[in-house]
Amino acid sequence: MRLTIASAAATFTAAFLLYPLFEGGAWFWSSLGAVLAVMAAGLLSSRLSLPAWAAPLVAAAATWIYLTVAFASDEAWALMVPTKESVIELVRLLAVGWADIQRFAAPVPTTEGISLLTAGGVALIAIAVDLFSARLRRAALAGLPLLALATVPATILPDPISWPAFIIAALGFVSLLIADGRERVGHWGRAVLVRRTRAATSQTPGRASADTSGLRLSGKRIGFAAIVLAVLVPAMLPVMEPVSLFSFGVGGRGPGPGNSISIPNPIANLKGQLELPERRTVLTYTNNDDTARYLRIYALDTFDGQQFGMTQPKGSPDNRTDNGPLPEPPGLAERTKTENVVTNIQISGEIARLSFLPLPYPPREIRADGDWRADVDTLMVFSTGDQAAGLEYQVATSEPEATPDLLESLDGNPPQASERYLQVPENLPPDIRTLAQDLTANATSSYDAAVKLQEFFTKTGNFTYNLRTQGHSNSALRDFLLRDRAGYCEQFAASMAVLARLNGIPARVAIGYTGGTKVGDRWEVGTNDSHSWPELYFEGVGWLPFEPTPSGALGQGSARVPEYTQPAPRPTGETSTPTPGASSSSADEPVDPRTQSNPRQADREGLIATGGLPPDDSMPLIAQIGIGAGALLLLLLVPAGVRLVTRNRRVRTLGWKVSEPADELTAAVVSKAHPSVAAAWAELDDVLYDYGMAREPSETPRALARRLTQQYEFDAGSAAAISAIASAVERVLFARDPGQIGPMRGDLRTVRQALAATVSRGRRVRAVLLPPSTLRRMRGVGERLLDGFDLLENIRLRRTAAQKGS
Template sequence: MRLTFASGVATFTAAMLLYPLFDGGTWFWSSLGAVLAVVAAGLLSSRLSLPAWAAPVVGVAATWIYLTASFAAGEAWALLVPTKGSVVELAGLLGVGWTDIQRFAAPVPETTGITLLTTGGVALIAIIVDLVAARLRRAALAGLPLLALATVPATILPDPISWPAFIVAALGFIGLLIADGRERVGHWGRAVLVRRTRTTAPAAGGAPGVRADTSGLRLSGKRIGFAAIALAVLVPAALPAMEPVSFFTFGVGGSGTGGQGNSISIPNPIANLKGRLEQPVPQVVLTYTNTDDQPRYLRIYALDTFDGQQFGMTQPKGAPQNRTENGPLPAPPGLGQSVKVANVVTNVQISEEIAELRFLPLPYPARQIRVDGDWRADVDSLMVFSTRDEAAGLGYEVATSEPALTPDTLETLPEDRGEVDPRYLQLPDDLSPEVRALTETVTADATSSYEAAVRLQEFFTKDGGFTYSLRTAGHSTSALRDFLIRDRMGYCEQFAASMAVMARLVGIPSRVAIGFTGGTKTGDRWTVGTNDSHSWPELYFEGVGWLAFEPTPSGSLGQGSARVPAYTQPQPRATGEATTPTPGSTSSAADEPQDPQQQRNLRELDREGTLATGGLPPDESMPLIAKIGLGAAALLLVLLIPALARLITRNRRVRTLGWKVSEPSDELTARMVSGQGAAGRHSSVAAAWAELDDILYDYGMARQPSETPRALARRLTQQYEFDADSAAAVTAIASAVERVLFARDPGRIGPMRKDLRQVRQALAATTSRGRRVRAVLMPPSTLRRLRGMGERLLDGFDLLENIRLRRTAAQKGS
């Protein structure tokens, strides 16, 4: 019976790991009832001594009755007995539940069908665990079905399993193993109930003997179990997360990187980019409409690192608070509050034919997205990605707040870069001197960073004599130099990467974007095909943030749908300031610019509301050295807990030495203040004696249990050669203790703080420096108390385990 109960507890504690999957608690109570039904069936099987194969049959019957009563009582006979109508009802609910699970993303709403599926699944696991552990006596193997419950949230949710829930589940499994161990030991004979004692009472056969004390074995097993749980929780938290390497090569990329589970699957964008551009028949990738009916570049990836041969992307980080369903995305980096913006809402529909795309094509900067599934925004780049959903066939709406810029505005921007990450300016030391010299020549007359950026763009599109061609071989380490100095022929990847590198050479932070151009107008929608795949540079300017530039030649001699941004062209006198900042638009047809505080909320387009800009969520891109430092600091604080506890205890006792208190400090103190002699009036003596006892234990001079206070004082004085003052101090403490313990009237006892300090200094002078340091940082007296607390906790578990045995023994005695 013990194993049946333990199996039920283990199953239910493992089922608690499912809580992040549901939006509510109905499943919890329904699953608890199912587990209790299975436990009741197991107890009945044990009572009737049914064979092992019959117990699961009884469990299935009990589960069926329970599910019928809970979900199809109206169709059942007497609300319990299944009928044809109740079976049909349950089958219909299962089908609806399965459909709902496929339709909703976690946390799912608690529909009746989903609750029924969950309850039935937990009950099935409970039946299997009971069969393996209680019938087949293979408790360790019962961990496999329990693990199946744990893998459900681990594979569905991007967040790790909550450590409190993991601890509860692990304790349930350890309880099952302990119950199995006690059952096996119980088959050897009657259990011995007395712990840690030796006795000469007659043994079971009537002859006197010594009963074996097996408490150490039980304590060791429990300690190992608890230590394993602690390590399983603490060690992963202390290890740094691994990140993938860069992959965006200058030229045709190699094989891509992929992932599974909670990893982000990122195919090689360059290999896919050129492959799409070379398709003989373009395929539709997506269509979109927007409120100003203007084409816009749709960015998928933002690549930010360059090592001389390849651009790569820092692993994006999406915190739970940055889910798209939580409202506005993080604020665009670098965009000031005073900059006027144009609000645009874009409706995107992804083709069903797109495979393995886990990043959303979006206009920049996206401020809010309405999309089904678990999609999250990276704080630095505003890329939106998912670790479990794919974009194929997805429809979504995105609200953008685009800065309305003119060349005059950009000319007056401050040259200060603010707090932009250094990786956007990083270049290798061995970069070709010819490339550096060419960059200086192109930007020699520029008076501002914006003008330098425009000079670089015009160098590629007008002045440099570049030719657009997909037939290029940019594979070697000198591909950048060859493209800029010798060949001057390539496609969008070479143009984007080259301008990004040259921008960094003149001190402008840059990165490379990969996605699609604005496409072409087909009916009332813009159509984007594989031939619109594109790469372009994004440059950072303090006050307006990241701006797209277009160095790739366009038109019939280049990439047909590429467009030069309006803010990089001379401003016509008759057209005012309203321009669209994206490369996909060259007109001023955008919405009237608004202040960011007056933007409409995408989720409240049908009512009055504003789009909250908010602040940046906490940045998760903490450097590895900082993580190691925080881990070391946390470990140090944990190690200093015994020292802090010892310091608090000593200060409390020292404050007691000059006046009266009522609470005992340890075993001897308890004896003193319990009413023996006059101790209740002299608790300061108890505090002094307890502190002296801890000092001796910390210095490795522990008092012997049979040693009287006077004998202890004499031994310390002789063994450690105390001087007259120290000998008098320890003798005074010992005398006060004896008077309090044994004298009817101990008389007046003065303050003992000075005596205790004198004895502590005398003892410290006789020990090594290492022993003194250990007594401060890792005091053995405190560790002894912590160990005692652990043993008392384990003793409590043993009491619970022995309740039934003791009752049985009492009944036999009566």
């Protein structure tokens, strides 16, 4: 019966590993009930001595009855006896639970169907564990079904298994192994009765069994040591990037979870944030030129006739951000002047399931904690295992200094972008193709055509901003462009991108955030700043953002038209260089020349003049290794420090009392009578133990002095010193009046030096660095902790016959 109970405990502790998969605790209590039902069935099978094959059938029947009571009692007879209706109800709940699991992402809500699936699955694991351990007596094999519970969260969740949950599960399995070992050893041959201490008092009179306490204690030591090592060793090892023989990248079928990423629907997420009833802060940022910028998250490059989508990003370990600069921005020529900016971004901790970093475009270098990788084609930065929530990172950008004259001069350069940025469906309505040609009929260049398309949405087309617009079909696109002309940023961005492609300009749709608003010394971006805008490609400068969405009070307030798409202002003196994608509301205001440059940022601007991040102020790797080695050395020197403190207290401090000497009774009497003698005797005992000359328990102080003098051939001074210490101890112990006892510090030092001269140098070094006497005390502390678990085994719920008689 002990194995049945231990099997149930091991299963339930292993079920703790499932907690990250669920919201709420309904699954916990339903699983507990299932485990208890299986345990009750196992106890019944053991009581009736049923064969091993019959016990799982009884457990399955008990599980069925429990699930009927818990989830289909209204359809059962007498609330517990299964009927046809109750079976149909359980099958329906199973189907609903399976559909919910497919629909929700972890952590899933604990609906009734999901709770039923979880309880049934845990019950099956409990039946398998009971079969292996209690019926087949193969407790070690019971770890296989328990491992199945651990693999479920490990394969679903990106985060590693929580170490407290792992410890609980491991303790349950170790307890099962200990119970199995106790059962096996307890039935070896004829019982041998031995004198026992605490364990003997708990045995029922008249019942004899082999003494297995020593074996159990050794098993606990091994089990607990294994658990501690399993938790601590991986935490201390450095994280290594797995070596792959093939470049699968993200989205391929390479080994491990690091080669796949779940991409949410950017369009649905965008509208959801815009429709939130109240504004929530998403992130804050600062940059060296104190200018607001659009922060891109996704780049949608495919158009199926209904809406834009995103190609699966690819990023091999070579494209990790901590490997150095990112790949070169597509289309940006070396001769094009760029503005180098460093932006510090802080993501809110309330952001959920965001595995892409919001970044100004084009990023050149990123400094962020975690495994973040850059897609080579779009420079989106993502992670397959880390989340952006609460992350603080730096990004250096090299933004092309685009001007109307520069963009006009690039018209003769054929675009080298991928053909997918020009593709439109063949079944696109002819009216839309005609509209694209009419709007750009008088355009002198691709840049001029792009500007005319933008002005169609912002000025001449009489478009209005409205979040209630629905639909993504061809007809919805036609209605938006030709009839309704009302929508929000998704329709504006997608429509301009389609019209640009029809005019031979590579285009894609970006989703992210506008520059937000200035709050204090930081720019603050909220959910209402979620935005979508088109990016158009020009050979020589690469991808540039355009803004067709109305802004201000009648549109999306923080949206701003890029300055390189507006007519050049009349000369009014020195002006700052325009920044693509800037969303500052003060872009058109006159600037005081005295405020154009912040003297405190002069050094910082010099550092980023080359387009990279400032030098990392964090500690170099060699220093970190040195600190780690120093910390490890200090940890190893803890026993030496404890020994040094103990010796100083004994020798120099009067009034010290022996806490744990070799002979407790003797040391207690000596300490009470004369503290200095007690200190000298305890110190001598530890010195002997450190040098491998431990005192025999039966040796008197005089016999010890005589043995050491003869065995190690002490000289006259050393022999006199050890005899003086032994004589003082015996006088304090046995004499009515020990008389005057002189200082013993010199005698103790003489004896210690004499003993040290008789051992090897290695033994002396060990006595200083890893003193066995201190390690003995630490080991004793651990044994007393393990004894506490023995006390739990000695608890009995039933009173013995002797107790009843009393």
